Amino acid sequence: MTSFSLLLWIVFGIALQLALWLSIGFWHHWLNYLALRSRGAELNVPTGQDARRASEKAGVGPRQDFRTFRVDRKVMEDAAHSVCSFYLVPEDGQPLPTFLPGQFLTFRLDAPASAGDSEQIIRCYSLSDAPCPDYYRISIKRMPAPLGSDVPPGRSSNYFHDRITAGSLLQVRVPSGHFHIDRGDTPVVLVAGGIGITPMLSMLNWCLSEQPGRELWLFYGVRDGRELVMKAHLEALAAKHPNFHLHLCFSNPLPEEIAGRDYQHRGRIDVGLLRMQLPFRSYHFYICGPAPMMESLVPALEEWGVPDSHIHFEAFGPASIKRKQAQASPVAEAADTGIVVTFARSGKQLPWRPDAGSLLEFAEANGIAVNSGCRAGSCGTCQTAIRTGEVSYREPPDFDPEPGSCLLCVGVPRTSVTLEV
Ligand SMILES: Cc1cc2nc3c(=O)[nH]c(=O)nc-3n(C[C@H](O)[C@H](O)[C@H](O)COP(=O)(O)OP(=O)(O)OC[C@H]3O[C@@H](n4cnc5c(N)ncnc54)[C@H](O)[C@@H]3O)c2cc1C
Ligand code: FES
Known part of the structure; x- marks a missing residue:
């Protein structure tokens, strides 16, 4: 045997081993794939397109x-x-x-x-x-x-x-919902305006029972004492827990209501009041109330130096809360970019105006009817498929839209978009 044919035999041997090794690897992967597929079917776990088709057929997702x-x-x-x-x-x-x-x-x-x-x-x-x-x-x-209206x-x-x-x-x-109290031990400040007290009651009741030593403040703003929700319960909690500080703020107290007895502060809740009352330390702020209260308080807290990650809020309806970080958002940039919004089913193609509010408001202002519920990104009613382009949100919405869809009530176009409606 010549040295050349010996070399050929060696190369042939190596190639054969390599082929065998690859075939065995492939066979193992194939068996694993088949096992996973049949297990997925047993557990009824749809994947990829199957899931999308199933939910389209049902009209709703799980x-x-x-x-x-x-x-x-x-x-x-x-x-x-x-x-x-x-x-x-x-x-x-x-x-x-x-x-x-x-x-x-x-x-x-x-x-x-x-x-x-x-x-x-x-x-x-x-x-x-x-x-x-x-x-x-x-x-x-x-x-x-609303007073004086016929709606x-x-x-x-x-x-x-x-x-x-x-x-x-x-x-x-x-x-x-993404708005919920953290489980750490940093002191907490709850700020409620009117019916915005409801999530605060949940946080307060939970915190005082599960984290009884945690420092907790509640600033609760109403017009007068008749509007106070669960007044006796709040006062009983404040009397029982020295670490819970209750501050009732009346913007328009009744003549018989006395400061210091019926309420602590006259006027609306603002950052000046918080700065005056709160000892100098780090807090998590949770805010829920009318849009004007949140639209002024959130940026004011940021101005005061409260880190973004310590300011949490929820709107019960449309509100345009501008965080510092969001001011350089695509909403502001959109003015110069010539963004066009196409409403495919309605057959309308419109230049986007950054002052138009949300895509839902923009659609309605242009005579396009869209189903809506909360108008705050929470319920998913206005979910709409995006055919092309991108939509962004100032804050991550509570409701996670399906992939390839967006929530019109809190969305604005990041690029030119074609929407299903
Ligand atoms: C996450 C989340 C949590 C919430 N939690 C609470 C809660 O704990 N408690 C609570 O009470 N609410 C809460 N809300 C608000 C609640 O969902 C409703 O928005 C609220 O109850 C009003 O709904 P409605 O159907 O009664 O009023 P709607 O029918 O939606 O009307 C709202 C207002 O608009 C007026 N109106 C009606 N027609 C017109 C018109 N053509 N033009 C102008 N104005 C008109 C009505 O008179 C009324 O004043 C929450 C909302 C969200 C998003
Ligand atoms: S209307 Fe509720 S998410 Fe848009």
Whole structure:
């Protein structure tokens, strides 16, 4: 045998070994793949396109499932009789999914429509008590029509107050939301305006029972004492826990209400009040209230030097809270970029105006009807598929839209976009 043929034999041997090794590896992967596939089918775990097709067919994703709850009891919570609590228990008697203090429930209601029939509406309500295995509690403020207007009063809130009684059945989606208290030991400042007290009650009740030594402040703003929700409960907590500091702020106290006895501060809650009252240390701030309160307080806290990661807030409706970080956002840049929004089904192509608000407001202003519920990124009703382009949000919304979709009520275009509606 020549040295050349010996070399050929050696190369042939190495190639054969390599081929054998690759085939065995491939065979192992193939067996693993088959095993995983059959296990996925057993567990009914759809993947990729299967999942999308399944949810398209059903019209809703699993997160959108509603469950029937029965109203166990109804309790009026304020002297003005405008806030009512509803205690909800699951109709099927199965355990309640727990929640994080500050989260909310989403309701699908058949509310009366103007023509005398009913119409389905979606609304969110914060859980207003600490998690417990027996019930969920929500507390709802009746929304009157704005003074001097001829528009109808709030549909969901009045429906709850007037038509929902003990024994009524409600369709409820599991608790969700990114606004919830942290579990650390940094002191906490809760700031509530009006009905914004509801998530704070959940945080407060949870914190005082689970973290009894944690320093806790509540600044609670209302017009006068008749609007205070669960006043006796709050005062009892403050009397029992020396680490809980309750500050009631009345913007327009009644003549018989006395400072120091009925309330601590006259006026609205602002950063000046917080700076005056809070000892100099690090806090986590949780804020929920009317849009003007949050739109002024959040940037003012940032100005004061509170880190972004320590300011948490929730809006119960449309609000445009501008964080320092967000001021250089695509919203501001959009003015020069010639962004065009195409509403595919409506056949409209429109130049985007940065002052147009959200994509939902932009669509409505241009005569395009879009289903909406909370208008705050919480319920998912305005979810719309994006055909091309990108949409961004000032704050991550509570509801996570499906991949390839966006929430119009809190979204703005980052680039030119084509939307399904
Ligand atoms: C995450 C989250 C949590 C929430 N938690 C709570 C809570 O704990 N408690 C609570 O009470 N609320 C809460 N809300 C608010 C709640 O979801 C509803 O928005 C609120 O109850 C009002 O709904 P409504 O259907 O009664 O009023 P809507 O029918 O939505 O009307 C709202 C207002 O608009 C007026 N109006 C009606 N038609 C027109 C028109 N054509 N033009 C101008 N104005 C008009 C109405 O008179 C009313 O004053 C929460 C919202 C979110 C997003
Ligand atoms: S309307 Fe509720 S998420 Fe947009």
